[in-house]
Amino acid sequence: MRPARNQIIKKKLARTFDLPPAVLLDQATIHILGDAEAKIVNHKGLVQYTNTCIKARSNQGIIEVVGSDLEITSFSSSEIKISGTIREVMLK
């Protein structure tokens, strides 16, 4: 119950003070540039990496990037940059 209550308070705070919810709520952000590049910010770890599918954990669930010739161009504790041909991005 407590995390859910925390989330509600943070949401209210974000709305009241006009703060970016992604930062306050520790949410993951996904940027997609055409079908060639994707960036997952604030991930919580790499789950699976193949040439056709990259899965990363986040507070909202598993982020799944599906495509072909996928490659991780840079990887850090907060950010994953993916290049290749992206077909789908899903949150499961």
Added chain:
Amino acid sequence: MTSLWMWWQGYVTVRLRGPGLERLLNRMAELGFVIQWVERLTTDVIIVRLRVKDFRRLRPLLWGTQVSVSILDKHGAPFWFKRFRLRASLALGLLLSFFFVLYLSNFVWFIEVRGSETLSLETLSSAVQDLGLQAGVARSTIKPREIEAELLKRFPVLAWAQVTVKGVRVEISLTERDGVEPEESGPGHVYAAMDGVVTEVLVLRGTPHVKDGQTVRKGDLLISGEYYDARGRKQYGAAQGVIKARVWYEGIGEGSLVRWEPVHTGRNHRQYAITIGNITIPVGRSYSLETHLKSEKEWQLSLGQAMVPLRFARIDYQEVEYIKVHVPSEEARKEALRMAWDNLKKQGVDEDQVREERQQVDFLTDAEGVRVTLQVEVLDDIGQFLTH
């Protein structure tokens, strides 16, 4: 930027083989590893690029796992420098070449002319050379605005000129005037440009004021611009015609009856000089030219057609003593006559047009020379048109 920074720091391409590679990547990321260009080869093999200092921290992470690591390649500045440390002369050569190229880029190597149709390249080339623009000169010495102004002044056919310095290339863009003839001159008369005796009068327009055999002085009116047209009306226009006359020119030349001739003492000296741009560095001492004859041989470095501003010169000095030698009077007279002719040619006398010549030979009062006064008679068009 990240790639450049990684290159500067040095990085390695490593192959990781084993199960649970995602877990290992997460662990590396948590520890602040900079992981770049991760490629999945097979289910249990990935290739990653890591900074050298991160690679050193990788080994402890692999303890107790079944993941093996191997270096495939090394990249970046530290490896370059290491390679060059082993080949110091190559590194030095590269560094020197870099500075040499940097130095050479301060000079103009190519001159491009555009838009010149009637003006020949040779004429333009010699004109711009006079103005200090040629292959091999320092870029800082070029004054485009002055060259443009001077080109327009020297070549009236040019309507526009632009000089642009683009790196080691100078572009001269020209636009020539359309074939517009200068306007016909206004009314005026033809006057005598010099003294003479008229031998031929040919009037194309106007009224003649002299006739054959008449002696005229400089400034006398030869052809007046006034004439009567077919209807008998008096007109006033530009006088035109040819007035040939016998005119005289005088040229004076002097020849010496003594000559100082150098006699070699047998002592020779050699000096070298290296010229870089406008700076000449002599190697060895110079000798007075009053007591030495100087001969010079020069080598200019060139890269294909481009001239590099680097010249080497070998200068030979031969020590001499001057002795007084008497010159035969006939030889001195010939020398004086040659000089007199040179003098006449400078006044515009064509030797082939001379009808009559008179020579007067005088010995100079100090008895060390002879003077020839040469007077020649030629047929010349003495008419000179002047407007009012």
